[in-house]
Amino acid sequence: MQGWQEFSEIQPLATKMLQQSILKNRLAHAYLIQGERGTGKKQLAKLLALTLFCENRQGVEPCMTCSNCKRILSNNHPDVHWIKPEGVMIRNEQIDYLRKEFAFSTLESSHKVYVIEQAETMNTHAANRLLKFLEEPTLQSTAILLTDNSHAILPTIRSRCQIIDLKPLDEAHFQKTLLELNVETLDETKSRLLSALTTNVDEALEMHEEGKIYEIKNVVIELFQVLMHRYDERFLFVHEKWLAVLTDRAEQQLGLDLLMLACRDLIRHQVDREQPLTFFAEDDELFEQLIIHFTNKQLVNMLRLILEAKQKLMQFVHPTLVIEQLILQF
Ligand SMILES: [Zn+2]
Known part of the structure; x- marks a missing residue:
């Protein structure tokens, strides 16, 4: 302590x-x-x-x-x-x-x-x-x-x-702290993602060891693929993938947090290629495709919808309904 x-x-x-x-x-x-x-x-x-x-x-x-x-x-x-x-x-x-x-x-x-x-x-x-x-x-x-x-x-x-x-913390500072712990399997990309979600070392390590966050990250990545290539299947995706992997309210919030980070990466890079990324890796092929696929306006709108969805989850609207509504509006 x-x-x-x-x-x-x-x-x-x-x-x-x-x-x-x-x-x-x-x-x-x-x-x-x-x-x-x-x-x-x-x-x-x-x-x-x-x-x-x-x-x-x-x-x-x-x-x-x-x-x-x-x-x-x-x-x-x-x-x-x-x-x-x-x-x-x-x-x-x-x-x-x-x-x-x-x-x-x-x-x-x-x-x-x-x-x-x-x-x-x-x-x-x-x-x-x-x-x-x-x-x-x-x-x-x-x-x-x-x-x-x-x-x-x-x-x-x-x-x-x-x-x-309490002010939001400096992510870069915290990421450095995490990497200095020399935890095996905790690499640059993972530490960057964790730093965007918490600046509490214990919480970050717990999330890392539990591993659920990386599963959820994969679901978010798959969502982007669905939006790009199988747009008509997004309702199916919500039920077969999103709701199957993210099972409680806390995980839904985490999923939406990750989705926001992904959108933020895309928006930032459309404006300035030099901006640091949190969700995607620099050499990610999907990331390059997404930057071209979505307009800035679409991404900003997605961010707004995600924030609304987070609010609804906090007001105890049923998660299934919240996620369905959200993804169908993308
Ligand atoms: Zn004492």
Whole structure:
């Protein structure tokens, strides 16, 4: 686990702001950490918890070795709670459970931290319950809400949180870091793709080892071939290939992310051949054909449709419907 020093290399502004609050002992009761996938949201939440509970803190830096630090690092600290969506959303019961938990134990311990991942998946009921909870003055607590879609967070929740913006990371910098790990089978092309999707080393390695991302990449490549050579078969392709390989909502999102990267490569290269590629390799024959096959206008339109599809997936429209509609409009 990296400390503030390392974190400041990837998120200098957020780090500076939080360090000042820590040193002045003026941390807020609620934070909303917003940033794209891979910008370090979870890492930052954990770092804040470590800083709050560490028994041997040096300045702002947690020691990472005391019993509190160890328990937080292994996700076993009784006063640090992580809430993740159960299935596709955070449920009312999860928020209720938190409230009870906190009400019981404030007598024994001085502080509690709760982290809510993908806070945008709370429905209005759960969010309202959370809101009441945030406003209880008797609780010594720090709430840390994480989201990569801050617009989906209720304004009433947003207004009660201090907002921390995490900036998208420098892909080239991260790709270099990945290659320097010298993982066998993790080559230039793969590291470039991973760097475009995350800037978290653990997440990148997990994706690489799991390998699903490369399967999905092949499906995206096949989609382009279908669009070029077997246009009438794209409905069939959706069912026989896309939906057969990409089986849950997270994989659909990943598939659409890859599709966006591919379109971005094509659009960039139509404008400037010197632009670096993320999805395709430089000597890819298919890539050359696609640049000629699609007009810039078509590609920009595809990008817009993909963004809409991603939004629909987040609003829980059925994935089959979303993907069918998307690909039929290409
Ligand atoms: Zn410590």
